[in-house]
Amino acid sequence: MKLPALFSLPALDLSWARIAAVFLKELVQMRRDKLTFGIMVAMPIVQLILFGYAINTDPRHMPAVIEMREDGPLTRAFLASLHASSYVDIVAIVTTADEADRMLRSGEANFIISIPEGFERRLVRGETPQILLAADASDPIAAGGAIAAIERVAQQAFAPSFQGPLSGLARAPPPYEIVVHRRFNPAGESAFNIVPALLGIILTMTMVMITSISLTRESERGTMENLLATPVRPIEVMIGKTTPYIAIGAIQVGIVLVMATFLFRIPFTGSPLAFTLGTALFIFANLMLGYLISTIARTQMQAMQTTFFVFLPSILMSGFMFPFKAMPHWAQWIGEALPITHFLRIVREVVLKEAGLADIVNDLGPLALITLVLAGFALLRFRSTLD
Amino acid sequence: MSDELVIDVTGLTKSFGARKVVDNFDLKVPRGAIYGFLGPNGSGKTTTIRMVCGLLKPEAGQGRVLGFDVLHESLRIKERVGYMTQKFSLYEDLSIRENLEFIARLYGLDRRKARVDHALEDLGLAERQTQLAGKLSGGWKQRLALAACMIHEPEVLLLDEPTAGVDPKARRDFWDAIRRYAAQGVTTLVSTHYMDEAVQCDSIAYIAYGKKLLDSHTADIPKQIGLSAWRIEGRPLIDVQHALEADPRVELVARFGAAIHACAREPVPLEAAVRSRASGASACGDQQNRGRLR
Ligand SMILES: Nc1ncnc2c1ncn2[C@@H]1O[C@H](COP(=O)(O)OP(=O)(O)O)[C@@H](O)[C@H]1O
Numbered sequence: 001m002k003l004p005a006l007f008s009l010p011a012l013d014l015s016w017a018r019i020a021a022v023f024l025k026e027l028v029q030m031r032r033d034k035l036t037f038g039i040m041v042a043m044p045i046v047q048l049i050l051f052g053y054a055i056n057t058d059p060r061h062m063p064a065v066i067e068m069r070e071d072g073p074l075t076r077a078f079l080a081s082l083h084a085s086s087y088v089d090i091v092a093i094v095t096t097a098d099e100a101d102r103m104l105r106s107g108e109a110n111f112i113i114s115i116p117e118g119f120e121r122r123l124v125r126g127e128t129p130q131i132l133l134a135a136d137a138s139d140p141i142a143a144g145g146a147i148a149a150i151e152r153v154a155q156q157a158f159a160p161s162f163q164g165p166l167s168g169l170a171r172a173p174p175p176y177e178i179v180v181h182r183r184f185n186p187a188g189e190s191a192f193n194i195v196p197a198l199l200g201i202i203l204t205m206t207m208v209m210i211t212s213i214s215l216t217r218e219s220e221r222g223t224m225e226n227l228l229a230t231p232v233r234p235i236e237v238m239i240g241k242t243t244p245y246i247a248i249g250a251i252q253v254g255i256v257l258v259m260a261t262f263l264f265r266i267p268f269t270g271s272p273l274a275f276t277l278g279t280a281l282f283i284f285a286n287l288m289l290g291y292l293i294s295t296i297a298r299t300q301m302q303a304m305q306t307t308f309f310v311f312l313p314s315i316l317m318s319g320f321m322f323p324f325k326a327m328p329h330w331a332q333w334i335g336e337a338l339p340i341t342h343f344l345r346i347v348r349e350v351v352l353k354e355a356g357l358a359d360i361v362n363d364l365g366p367l368a369l370i371t372l373v374l375a376g377f378a379l380l381r382f383r384s385t386l387d
Numbered sequence: 388m389s390d391e392l393v394i395d396v397t398g399l400t401k402s403f404g405a406r407k408v409v410d411n412f413d414l415k416v417p418r419g420a421i422y423g424f425l426g427p428n429g430s431g432k433t434t435t436i437r438m439v440c441g442l443l444k445p446e447a448g449q450g451r452v453l454g455f456d457v458l459h460e461s462l463r464i465k466e467r468v469g470y471m472t473q474k475f476s477l478y479e480d481l482s483i484r485e486n487l488e489f490i491a492r493l494y495g496l497d498r499r500k501a502r503v504d505h506a507l508e509d510l511g512l513a514e515r516q517t518q519l520a521g522k523l524s525g526g527w528k529q530r531l532a533l534a535a536c537m538i539h540e541p542e543v544l545l546l547d548e549p550t551a552g553v554d555p556k557a558r559r560d561f562w563d564a565i566r567r568y569a570a571q572g573v574t575t576l577v578s579t580h581y582m583d584e585a586v587q588c589d590s591i592a593y594i595a596y597g598k599k600l601l602d603s604h605t606a607d608i609p610k611q612i613g614l615s616a617w618r619i620e621g622r623p624l625i626d627v628q629h630a631l632e633a634d635p636r637v638e639l640v641a642r643f644g645a646a647i648h649a650c651a652r653e654p655v656p657l658e659a660a661v662r663s664r665a666s667g668a669s670a671c672g673d674q675q676n677r678g679r680l681r
């Protein structure tokens with residue numbers, strides 16, 4: 001084949017043939033490495049499907065608790081419209097402030113819509129009554145979206161009622177006032193949300209990555225054969241290989257705590273015991289996840305790629321970057337299976353929402369379960385022979 | 388040596404993909420024997436040894452090592468067997484001492500420090516104990532690997548080409564060590580492709596393409612094959628070699644260093660051929676055919 005002078009590699013002492021040789025060799029190697037190839041193909045497909053549908057910056061289906069102090073035709077119409085709206089999911093209708101507060105604290109609801117006594121009477125009289133909206137601002141992005149949405153919903157909700165004799169109320173500004181309370185993070189500072197959450201991201205990244213190469217490195221260097229020739233048991237290898245990293249995790253936690261306190265001035269409001277327990281369990285879960293990867297991957301390179309494959313959903317589907325409750329249900333289920341999702345809830349509740357041990361059992365339980373399942377799979381996957 | 392069989396496996400078979408790498412392999416090694424395992428590269432020696440110590444699952448066959456089932460009791464076997472891998476498989480980023488202590492801990496040994504010290508003395512590694520294993524030369528790595536697989540005082544040693552790529556002095560030292568252990572009652576299965584090492588063994592099993600072709604006491608092998616051999620020395624040998632190769636009475640001519648080996652099944656025509664072709668060189672026959680030619 002004759003190539004234009006520009007491509008005349010012989011002048012540079014290069015050869016198309018050698019380049020082709022290398023290129024083809026790489027192609028062959030790539031095809032042989034089924035896992036890497038699979039991940040490279042699956043990555044864009046899976047990630048696009050997951051994140052393209054799961055992530056929604058226009059949050060919908062935010063769980064709300066309604067605190068009803070009044071029961072009349074207007075409030076009932078308002079409630080019906082809320083029900084019909086895709087922005088909010090009414091998870092409960094309660095009559096006391098305590099109950100609503102508890103649900104907000106536990107994360108069952110992301111905000112409280114509170115309709116005070118005498119609302120209708122004052123509305124009809126044109127006294128501009130208040131609707132109280134208390135939003136959980138420990139995640140400011142989710143809270144901001146919810147607040148904007150609720151104002152739209154209220155407008156739509158009352159519109160059908162403001163007809164006939166009440167048509168005078170169909171005006172702007174509306175004949176009521178929405179008073180917003182940002183709870184747990186009054187200034188709506190995103191650092192309050194991001195910094196504790198970053199602890200989760202950092203721990204996921206490092207713990208999973210370090211342990212994911214623990215077995216593949218042995219196989220690659222040939223030391224696995226010697227290890228397997230000794231009477232060491234799979235669970236001993238697992239424990240022995242992962243525990244050293246608990247110390248590294250503890251150091252990272254310490255660094256983040258110090259920076260959060262002195263640099264970002266984040267108040268630590270909850271129980272230190274709950275925090276320690278939640279963090280320790282989260283570190284275990286990540287170590288087991290990494291170890292499981294190392295029983296599946298055959299090379300360190302594959303282990304790294306698989307780690308990354310887990311890492312992206314941990315960022316995008318855990319409630320770290322986008323409101324968890326705004327994702328579709330199937331995406332929430334995937335999120336529930338990720339250790340970091342539970343850890344994020346635990347740190348937000350403990351650091352910003354004054355939570356104690358009792359408040360986080362809802363997330364400690366799943367975290368413990370995930371850890372056990374991962375450890376079980378890793379032990380099943382461990383190859384005690386070189387087959 | 389006693390009649391008690393330490394390794395007794397039959398019908399071991401292993402395939403990788405569609406290829407049978409070890410085919411219906413039997414081996415019986417009595418206590419205290421040094422058993423040589425001979426065969427060209429890729430013939431299945433490593434695979435067989437791995438099946439014997441439980442590192443690979445045979446797809447057919449069964450057997451016992453020290454009375455324990457190779458299929459179901461490999462942990463019991465691993466506790467009592469020392470396996471030296473063909474490729475150095477200790478940690479290059481640990482020191483000699485750290486490697487030995489690691490192995491000693493894995494076997495749950497008491498008096499760990501004393502044992503490690505003893506192993507270091509025994510193999511002449513005491514002065515180098517803090518050196519990283521990765522920085523050692525081939526001969527020293529091999530000593531370390533032997534020390535590591537002896538540290539738990541195993542009853543059986545499985546050595547996979549332990550002297551490959553090692554200088555002659557280190558090889559001699561290594562074999563001295565093996566004979567010392569054998570004298571203490573340790574049973575050894577050692578694979579090699581050096582003929583001169585194979586003849587130091589009490590028995591030899593020869594494997595090629597996964598099939599065992601030969602298995603007997605070393606001294607009986609020439610008789611068993613029915614091959615006579617003459618060893619021819621002197622200079623210049625190249626003409627003698629060509630002449631012998633051209634002679635139909637000689638079946639095989641091979642060069643061994645400064646000597647030629649001429650082999651054939653029929654001793655009388657072979658002797659005639661050697662006498663006529665190798666005049667001027669010195670030659671001697673094999674055990675059965677001790678005639679000298681001068
Ligand atoms: N894990 C494996 N996967 C695939 N083929 C293997 C594997 N181990 C060994 N083989 C093949 O089996 C054959 C026998 O290998 P091996 O037992 O190492 O022979 P030897 O030790 O006698 O040189 C070789 O052709 C080798 O390529």
Ligand SMILES: [Mg+2]
Nearest residue numbers: 432433473547
């Ligand atoms: Mg081999």
